[in-house]
Amino acid sequence: MNPFPLSLGRFDHYTLIVPNAAECSRFHTEVLGFGWVREQKVNAGSAPEGEFDMLNHVLHLPGDPSRVVVVTEGLTEGSIFRKYLEAHGPGIHHIAYAVDDLATAFRYLEEAGIATTSNRIVHDPLSGLRQVFISREQTGYFIELIERTETAEEGTFKEGNMAELANSMRSYLHEEEGVESVPSEVRASLPGPLASTMEFIADPKRLPLWTAHQTVMLNEQGNWIERRMTEDVPLKVSREGTRVDFLWSLSDQDFHVEFHLEEREGRVHVTVPMPDGLTSQRVIRTAVAIQSELILLASALGDSVDGDELSRAREEVGRFHLEVYARQGG
Numbered sequence: 151m152n153p154f155p156l157s158l159g160r161f162d163h164y165t166l167i168v169p170n171a172a173e174c175s176r177f178h179t180e181v182l183g184f185g186w187v188r189e190q191k192v193n194a195g196s197a198p199e200g201e202f203d204m205l206n207h208v209l210h211l212p213g214d215p216s217r218v219v220v221v222t223e224g225l226t227e228g229s230i231f232r233k234y235l236e237a238h239g240p241g242i243h244h245i246a247y248a249v250d251d252l253a254t255a256f257r258y259l260e261e262a263g264i265a266t267t268s269n270r271i272v273h274d275p276l277s278g279l280r281q282v283f284i285s286r287e288q289t290g291y292f293i294e295l296i297e298r299t300e301t302a303e304e305g306t307f308k309e310g311n312m313a314e315l316a317n318s319m320r321s322y323l324h325e326e327e328g329v330e331s332v333p334s335e336v337r338a339s340l341p342g343p344l345a346s347t348m349e350f351i352a353d354p355k356r357l358p359l360w361t362a363h364q365t366v367m368l369n370e371q372g373n374w375i376e377r378r379m380t381e382d383v384p385l386k387v388s389r390e391g392t393r394v395d396f397l398w399s400l401s402d403q404d405f406h407v408e409f410h411l412e413e414r415e416g417r418v419h420v421t422v423p424m425p426d427g428l429t430s431q432r433v434i435r436t437a438v439a440i441q442s443e444l445i446l447l448a449s450a451l452g453d454s455v456d457g458d459e460l461s462r463a464r465e466e467v468g469r470f471h472l473e474v475y476a477r478q479g480g
Contacts (some may be wrong), residue, residue, distance in 0.1 A: 153258040159248035162296050163218045167231055168240045171223035175207040183212040184219065194316035196228035199461040203229040204316060230316050244283060244292035252280045252297035259284065267292065269432050270473060313469070333437040336422045338444035341451045344392065344413040350451060351409055352394045354387050360446040362439055362470035378475050403427070407440075420444065435470075442466035 168174045178184040187210050191202040207221040222243070224231030234243070249255050256271055265285040272281045278299035283292045340347055350356060354374045358364040365377040366385060375382045376398065384399040394409040410421045422440050424433050445463035449455045455463075 154262070156255050156258065156295075157249065158295075159250065161217060162246040162248045162294075162298075163220060164245040165220040165222055165243045166241065167222050167224075167235050167238075167243045169223065169235060171205050171207045171221045174221050175209060178209055178219070178221070184209040185212070185215065187215075187218060190312075191225075192312045192316070194230060194313040195462070195466065196226050196230070198458050199465070204231060204312065206312075242291050244294045246281075246294035246296050249295050249297055252282065252295055255295055256282055264288075268435075273472075333433065334424055336424075336437050336440045336444065338420050338441070338448065340418040340420055340444075340448050341453050342413055342416050342418045344411060344418050347418045347451060348389065348392070348394060348411060351411075351447070352387050352389050354385060356450075360450050360467075361443045362467050362474050364471050365475060376474075435473075439466060439470040442470070 166174065175184075175186075179186055187208040190206040190208060192204040192206070193199075193202050194204050197203040203224060203226040205223045205225050209219050209221065211217040211219065222231055224233075224235065226232065252271055256266070259266060265287060267283040267285055270282075273279070280297040281294055283294050286292050354366050357366045363376055363385075367375060367377060369375045369382065374385045374387065376385050386395075386397045386399070388395045388397075392411045394411070396407045396409075398405040405425060407425055408423060410423075412419045412421075422444075424437060428436065442463040445455060445459060446467060449460055
């Protein structure tokens with residue numbers, strides 16, 4: 151049976167990306183009769199800890215307090231919103247529609263090969279709010295599908311969701327720049343000696359100290375698993391020469407990551423090739439996560455790491471942990 155058209159509910163909100171949120175909001179309220187709701191600032195990853203790179207003015211539509219427009223301004227040069235503005239100019243970034251069953255709608259999109267900006271639904275575990283973007287190729291703007299709950303009522307946006315959705319746009323812009331921007335590997339330098347560094351990396355019980363895989367544990371049978379929201383995933387860690395292999399045995403396909411190590415001048419140089427079979431969006435997302443994990447690993451092994459860099463790495467790994475924990479399949 152053809153699942154299309156999707157069963158979209160009511161219009162939920164739309165978002166503008168503009169160079170000056172205050173000026174744009176003032177025109178909407180003073181000239182067009184929109185109503186002020188609130189200001190919301192978010193750090194989506196390009197600002198130091200305690201600062202912000204995303205400014206949102208939330209306004210309600212004239213005569214309808216339940217429908218809003220989000221006027222967004224990038225606050226830093228590295229902000230994804232500044233980059234999007236430079237690439238596409240000001241205007242509507244996305245329009246959101248409510249759905250009752252986002253998981254089913256997302257599965258239909260995947261099966262039909264319709265591109266989305268991330269390979270999973272963004273989910274706030276506290277409020278239950280769920281969101282996903284359909285890429286802009288078909289319509290010239292992004293379409294957001296949003297599933298709300300009683301604790302995530304209309305007009306409410308969670309900071310974690312906003313940051314994750316913003317970072318999904320980072321992957322999209324990388325794809326627009328061309329395949330050269332999709333990394334084939336991640337490299338880092340770690341403290342030695344080689345033997346003790348390999349022993350640390352290959353110890354499954356230490357993975358929660360430096361990776362996004364923070365629910366690794368032994369099951370009752372004495373086998374290593376990673377506990378996820380939907381299932382326990384078997385994990386095997388092995389060593390061969392100067393390589394450490396990680397293998398997750400998933401229900402649909404295995405997921406394999408290799409760490410190649412080499413000792414030079416008292417340091418251990420590690421190379422992590424990107425796993426096979428991933429979309430370019432997911433390669434970029436995985437590379438960012440692994441790079442952050444290697445920063446935490448260097449710190450755990452005794453390297454002196456800049457405090458801001460360490461904080462950003464912890465935040466990135468924490469976000470990726472939520473993605474992995476909620477992920478079905480790979």
